Amino acid sequence: MFRKALEQVVTYEAGKPIELVMREYGIKQEDVIKLGSNENPYGSSPKVIQSLQESAHKAYLYPDDSMYELKNALASRFNVRSEEIIIGAGSDQILEFCMQALEHKNARVIMAKTTFAMYEVYARLAGVEICKTPSDGHNLDEFLSLYNANRGEKDYKRVSAVFLCVPNNPLGECLDTQDVEEFIKKLDRDTLVIIDGAYQEYAAFKDKKKAFNPADLIKKFENVIYLGTFSKVYGLGGMRVGYGIASKGIIAMLYKVRPPFNVSTLSLQAALVSLEDSAFIEQCIQSNASEMLRYEAMARDNALAFIPSYANFITLSSPRIESTHLAQWLLARGLIVRNLASYGLNALRITIGTPSQNTRVFELIQTYLGLSN
Numbered sequence: 001m002f003r004k005a006l007e008q009v010v011t012y013e014a015g016k017p018i019e020l021v022m023r024e025y026g027i028k029q030e031d032v033i034k035l036g037s038n039e040n041p042y043g044s045s046p047k048v049i050q051s052l053q054e055s056a057h058k059a060y061l062y063p064d065d066s067m068y069e070l071k072n073a074l075a076s077r078f079n080v081r082s083e084e085i086i087i088g089a090g091s092d093q094i095l096e097f098c099m100q101a102l103e104h105k106n107a108r109v110i111m112a113k114t115t116f117a118m119y120e121v122y123a124r125l126a127g128v129e130i131c132k133t134p135s136d137g138h139n140l141d142e143f144l145s146l147y148n149a150n151r152g153e154k155d156y157k158r159v160s161a162v163f164l165c166v167p168n169n170p171l172g173e174c175l176d177t178q179d180v181e182e183f184i185k186k187l188d189r190d191t192l193v194i195i196d197g198a199y200q201e202y203a204a205f206k207d208k209k210k211a212f213n214p215a216d217l218i219k220k221f222e223n224v225i226y227l228g229t230f231s232k233v234y235g236l237g238g239m240r241v242g243y244g245i246a247s248k249g250i251i252a253m254l255y256k257v258r259p260p261f262n263v264s265t266l267s268l269q270a271a272l273v274s275l276e277d278s279a280f281i282e283q284c285i286q287s288n289a290s291e292m293l294r295y296e297a298m299a300r301d302n303a304l305a306f307i308p309s310y311a312n313f314i315t316l317s318s319p320r321i322e323s324t325h326l327a328q329w330l331l332a333r334g335l336i337v338r339n340l341a342s343y344g345l346n347a348l349r350i351t352i353g354t355p356s357q358n359t360r361v362f363e364l365i366q367t368y369l370g371l372s373n
């Protein structure tokens, strides 16, 4: 009855919700700390909340399907044209559109071994073959040799898409823009390069070499799509808004697989208002950077290994720790983090929280380490 391809699809394990911890451990809502899904710990901009309250009566209206205002605002933010933008229910939906639109006959897609789990899910749903690099994070030499493997052979499989996650979730490392551009030059023009910038705002602040400019990219490469989201620093994970920026030709193709009204009226409005509150965003980015330093110091003090992160999370590990046990132990104390066992790693990914949340995280981790000594 069901498609063969579904046998290979692993159901995505989403970050745990606050309600689950309240239900299962009887912890009060205000005592739960949610640092498992890389949301903005400061919430949404107060301007967004006010605007949503004032607009609640618009819930009965279908959204403007042209998404005129948000597209215009994004176009001027990124210095591109409206026809070069598509908006989705999260950038997840744009990933899905890409996979649905591509030709997969005798083709495959390439991604890093440990990267955003939804790439694999959408690729499998589309029935495409997946190739992963040997290294966990992004190694462009490995990408290139996978790309070139059996090129020219009789049963040669064309690579229809390459996924680059900059910075990479769940590891936190980030490629340099220059290296990525050199890499793209070596690919055929009919390979779609998906540059996922879900955490770009954080990376660009930390290191200009990691700051991807979508306008530049699409001017140089007609086969690139840049993805951004309102779910992370913009604090709108629950509203589901993301966007893709690419040449007019790519966007026109993706529009063919887009269902009408794919982003809700209030979500479009929230995204628009959040874009305007740059002071709020700036503050969140700065706080993330200074709190990240506290995490690094805590990791060093406790002999935990960490990967220098360009995002709003940090990945910690230690041979002394069993991540599944620690994640469970923390959960029972009201702290939600992301166990990376489902990625095959003995590590935890923790979203950088507010200063007081982070202090609590450090206390809990130190208590745990003390117990297991």
Ligand SMILES: *Cc1c(COP(=O)(O)O)cnc(C)c1O
Binding pocket: 038, 089, 090, 091, 092, 093, 116, 165, 168, 169, 196, 198, 228, 229, 230, 231, 232, 237, 240, 241, 242
């Ligand atoms: C969070 C995230 C996204 C997109 O999330 P949406 O909520 O669907 O916009 C995309 N890529 C990565 C790597 C992410 O971490």
